[in-house]
Amino acid sequence: MMLEEARKKLIFALDVDSLEEARRWVALLHAKVGLFKVGKQLFTRCGPEVVHMIRSEGGEVFLDLKYHDIPNTVAMASVEALRLGVRMCNVHALGGREMMAAAATKVREEAAAAGLPVPLLLAVTILTSSTDDTLREIGIERPVREMVPHLARLARDAGMGGVVASPQEIALIRAACGADFAIVTPGVRPAEASVDDQKRIMTPAAAIAAGADYLVIGRPIARASDPAAAADAIVAEMAAALAAV
């Protein structure tokens, strides 16, 4: 029971460069993860066809294109994500309240008009590859631990359903936005895994114990000698943490 609950919370980052490879990963991991995340690399290469492929195999999609543009452009792009039938999609919270509100409003209007389910609209707070130094470089003097709850509150007030953040900030986000606001966490690394370019990380067990709703994990699974076994081990670690909560 806990294993199934944990499995549904695991999102595999399909960071590959062809439809054929994506199809192989979907076949291998379909029964082992809850969603497949399609990001900029795969979508730029394959376009909407990859979303259709995953859905036709019975999988669900987190479309991780992190829209960041003027409000009308982001709103209309988000409507196209809705029409693709994705379960989750996202924008950058740094685009501001007006941009996020335009996306949230337009998606809800279009979903109601077309009778489509509303995807979970997420706002990326501060990328998990960033640190306080990264923020200072771009002129933001407030530290990550202040910026993330600030952006999460802005996202909630603009009508977003949740945020993307490091598991290190879950407690801060819960305090700012409450229990019903979804928190999706990349920057998750099993104890022995390579950190790669991630800076603010936690283990799967620690992320679940902190209250993450979903974990996004790519390379620790994709680069494992036995990716299916790696996914199983992560789900088992998450399930044990869920049982202990």
Ligand SMILES: O=c1ccn([C@@H]2O[C@H](COP(=O)(O)O)[C@@H](O)[C@H]2O)c(=O)[nH]1
């Ligand atoms: O802050 C963020 C937002 C998105 N991502 C994406 O998640 C995956 C993580 O992959 P790993 O291989 O497990 O590092 C990747 O697709 C990123 O684009 C993120 O890492 N951090």
